[in-house]
Amino acid sequence: MYNTEELTFLTDLAPTELTWDEHRANADDMAVLYNKNIEFVKYGDRINGCSGYLKFGVNPDQGKLVLKEVWFCRVRHCPVCQWRRSLRMRAMVYQNIEKIMAEYPSHRWIFLTLTVKNPHVTDLRSTIREMNQGWQRMIQTKRFRGVVDGFIRTTEVTRPQKKGQEMDAHPHFHAMLLVKSTYFKGTNYIKQSEWVEMWVKAMRLDYYPQVNVQAVKPNKRKTLEQNQAALHNAILETFKYSVKPSDMLAHDDQGAWLHEITKQTHRLRFISDGGVLKGLLKPEDEISNEEMISTSEEQVETDETRIGFSYLPTHRRYVYNPKFNVYPETA
Numbered sequence: 001m002y003n004t005e006e007l008t009f010l011t012d013l014a015p016t017e018l019t020w021d022e023h024r025a026n027a028d029d030m031a032v033l034y035n036k037n038i039e040f041v042k043y044g045d046r047i048n049g050c051s052g053y054l055k056f057g058v059n060p061d062q063g064k065l066v067l068k069e070v071w072f073c074r075v076r077h078c079p080v081c082q083w084r085r086s087l088r089m090r091a092m093v094y095q096n097i098e099k100i101m102a103e104y105p106s107h108r109w110i111f112l113t114l115t116v117k118n119p120h121v122t123d124l125r126s127t128i129r130e131m132n133q134g135w136q137r138m139i140q141t142k143r144f145r146g147v148v149d150g151f152i153r154t155t156e157v158t159r160p161q162k163k164g165q166e167m168d169a170h171p172h173f174h175a176m177l178l179v180k181s182t183y184f185k186g187t188n189y190i191k192q193s194e195w196v197e198m199w200v201k202a203m204r205l206d207y208y209p210q211v212n213v214q215a216v217k218p219n220k221r222k223t224l225e226q227n228q229a230a231l232h233n234a235i236l237e238t239f240k241y242s243v244k245p246s247d248m249l250a251h252d253d254q255g256a257w258l259h260e261i262t263k264q265t266h267r268l269r270f271i272s273d274g275g276v277l278k279g280l281l282k283p284e285d286e287i288s289n290e291e292m293i294s295t296s297e298e299q300v301e302t303d304e305t306r307i308g309f310s311y312l313p314t315h316r317r318y319v320y321n322p323k324f325n326v327y328p329e330t331a
């Protein structure tokens with residue numbers, strides 16, 4: 001039906017939109033896996049309908065395409081929807097962090113990663129619940145409250161790659177802690193080994209889990225940009241996918257891990273904030289379609305003209321489709 005030579009791909013006109021092809025192709029693969037099990041066909045169907053066409057406006061200044069209209073399926077683990085949500089979330093955090101730094105200029109950031117022993121994927125939900133309870137206990141300790149004034153925290157689940165552990169899960173917390181300027185002085189300072197102790201105690205564990213702590217400490221020998229880059233990297237790490245598409249699509253297990261992850265994480269909140277940062281983050285499911293379309297805070301104005309692209313499964317790419325064009329006269 002289509003002759004490749006006559007097709008114009010989205011990436012021909014906007015090379016930076018390559019990620020649309022990649023994420024939409026992942027969504028195709030995920031729909032196939034969902035459709036292997038009757039219980040999950042409803043997700044497969046919705047994902048199949050996700051972002052089938054994209055309508056762009058044209059930025060009058062730079063001639064660049066600006067995304068204006070898409071239908072999102074909003075399935076939690078849909079690769080396209082997850083990607084758009086994480087872009088938006090990062091933009092929100094970047095913006096708010098600047099305000100916070102202005103308000104608390106001498107405060108510092110600590111980047112904490114907390115883990116537990118990998119449970120089998122069928123025990124993931126109860127493990128995450130225990131971790132949430134452990135976190136609550138830890139943040140109420142005097143020691144924590146004495147140095148930390150606010151936090152933002154996300155949950156991430158990865159899939160162990162080791163042979164024989166493919167049906168396990170590796171849940172962990174990424175937390176950005178806003179600490180007082182005195183944190184690095186004397187007894188205020190919490191060493192890595194003490195963070196481990198605090199987490200063990202709060203979780204009531206009988207083993208030492210992996211705990212990683214990094215100070216996002218401005219370095220006087222570095223430029224402002226380099227110092228900001230360290231903080232931005234921490235934000236990137238904290239607000240990436242909650243479950244990597246490649247983990248859900250990997251292995252020849254007919255979608256078994258994906259199906260179980262879907263059940264286990266159903267309606268579990270994966271982000272939280274507190275202290276002076278309370279209210280900074282929006283729950284994932286409250287991010288609107290509009291916010292997933294224009295993922296940055298600044299709105300780029302265009303006229304009513306729309307250039308349409310549709311996803312072509314046979315090519316796993318978006319292709320120019322004048323059927324979806326809109327002209328000002330007809331708008």
Ligand SMILES: [Zn+2]
Nearest residue numbers: 050073078081
């Ligand atoms: Zn989607």
